[in-house]
Amino acid sequence: MKPLYRTIVVLLAVVGAAVASSGAPAAPTAGHVYVNDNTAGTNTVAAFDRNADGTLTEIAGSPFATGGAGTGHGIGSQGALQRTSDGRYLLAVDAGSNQISVLKIKPDGSLQLVDTVSSGGVEPVSIAVHDNLVYVANAGDGGSNYTGFTINAGGDLRPLAGSTVALPDGSQPGDVFFNGTGTILAGTRVNTSLIDSFVVGRDGRLTAAPGSPFPAQGIGPFGSEFRPTDSSQLFVSNAHNGGNAGTVSAFSVAGDGALSSIGTSPYPDLQPAPCWVEISQDGSYLFTVNTAGPSISSYSIAATGALTLLGSTPFASPVGVGPEDARLSPDGETLFVVDTAADALSAFAVSGGDLTELAARTPLPAGAAPFGIVVT
Numbered sequence: 001m002k003p004l005y006r007t008i009v010v011l012l013a014v015v016g017a018a019v020a021s022s023g024a025p026a027a028p029t030a031g032h033v034y035v036n037d038n039t040a041g042t043n044t045v046a047a048f049d050r051n052a053d054g055t056l057t058e059i060a061g062s063p064f065a066t067g068g069a070g071t072g073h074g075i076g077s078q079g080a081l082q083r084t085s086d087g088r089y090l091l092a093v094d095a096g097s098n099q100i101s102v103l104k105i106k107p108d109g110s111l112q113l114v115d116t117v118s119s120g121g122v123e124p125v126s127i128a129v130h131d132n133l134v135y136v137a138n139a140g141d142g143g144s145n146y147t148g149f150t151i152n153a154g155g156d157l158r159p160l161a162g163s164t165v166a167l168p169d170g171s172q173p174g175d176v177f178f179n180g181t182g183t184i185l186a187g188t189r190v191n192t193s194l195i196d197s198f199v200v201g202r203d204g205r206l207t208a209a210p211g212s213p214f215p216a217q218g219i220g221p222f223g224s225e226f227r228p229t230d231s232s233q234l235f236v237s238n239a240h241n242g243g244n245a246g247t248v249s250a251f252s253v254a255g256d257g258a259l260s261s262i263g264t265s266p267y268p269d270l271q272p273a274p275c276w277v278e279i280s281q282d283g284s285y286l287f288t289v290n291t292a293g294p295s296i297s298s299y300s301i302a303a304t305g306a307l308t309l310l311g312s313t314p315f316a317s318p319v320g321v322g323p324e325d326a327r328l329s330p331d332g333e334t335l336f337v338v339d340t341a342a343d344a345l346s347a348f349a350v351s352g353g354d355l356t357e358l359a360a361r362t363p364l365p366a367g368a369a370p371f372g373i374v375v376t
Helices: 003-021
Strands: 029-036 044-051 056-058 081-083 089-094 099-105 111-118 124-130 133-138 145-151 157-159 173-178 184-189 194-200 206-208 221-227 230-238 247-253 259-261 274-279 285-290 295-301 307-314 323-328 334-339 344-351 354-357 373-375
Touching: 029 081, 029 089, 081 124, 081 373, 089 111, 089 124, 099 124, 111 157, 133 173, 173 221, 184 221, 184 230, 194 221, 221 285, 230 274, 247 274, 274 323, 285 323, 295 354, 307 354, 323 373, 334 373
Parallel strands: 124 173, 221 274
Antiparallel strands: 029 044, 029 373, 044 056, 081 089, 089 099, 099 111, 124 133, 133 145, 145 157, 173 184, 184 194, 194 206, 221 230, 230 247, 247 259, 274 285, 285 295, 295 307, 323 334, 334 344, 344 354
16 A cells, blocks of 8 residues: 555544544534623623524633623513624623623624723613614613614714603613614503604604504503514514413504504413514514513414414423523524523524424523523
């Protein structure tokens, strides 16, 4: 046997033995999952590779410091962590220091802090992003408002002059969000059961819709989302009706931002405390996280926006879960849920409106009081 040939054979044998000894190959990476840890003192964002089988692998260097502070205790809101429209940055609320952090998403999914700026109010809890326009909901007394910013390609987040809309103390905004075209901005006031709706001007500033704020159709309007396939349809959970009387409202949104009820809205959930809402990218299904259950309800959405309750999926180990914000993977095959009370993430396989909980929860950093999730 010639020396070169012998060397190649030996190398191939070594590689083959190494592969055999490692067992089955790891599932390929399909994207990433990020969670706002809301840790007291130095706030962080936990980062994971999202594997094709729905499991998560912590990214080296995680968790990543935001440059601001969390509160160290649970905060009820939707959208406390968002990705910019170009996919290059994460925006995280630092509720303990009244700031917003901008973190660059590197090619390997790790994060690099770009900037931390004032939120324009007290206790930021939710962020809305459309193209280069950003709005933040601040929930703290003495500084509760919606405040606008612009963000450029370099990740610079700058206040938008004249954009702030003040809210009464005690309103407790739970969510602020754009429709798909960026022409309407909506927000929920949990404690006073009101829904804000605004037309977004070309300069990014807001004009309240006729009749805004609108009375909610239940107590504690909370998680909300526009239908991805129809920007004129808005869905809002009503979390505080008590017992198993939670509901989900469906609204038609006019060009001037005015809301009108769809069908027999609100639609029954038959579970306690439906709080967070997520809709499939094809607009066919709506999922709501029933925090007090704990369970996740599934609805089908008709072309008109009317909802049909398909059923509810309980958590396999319900004690001490405290499920909150939830996001679907871009392919719609996995629903990830932030388990605030357990400092962990749950995952459910999705088939249409059917959910199957995956076996293991993924732990989050010690001291986390997590809220807000992004899935890429």
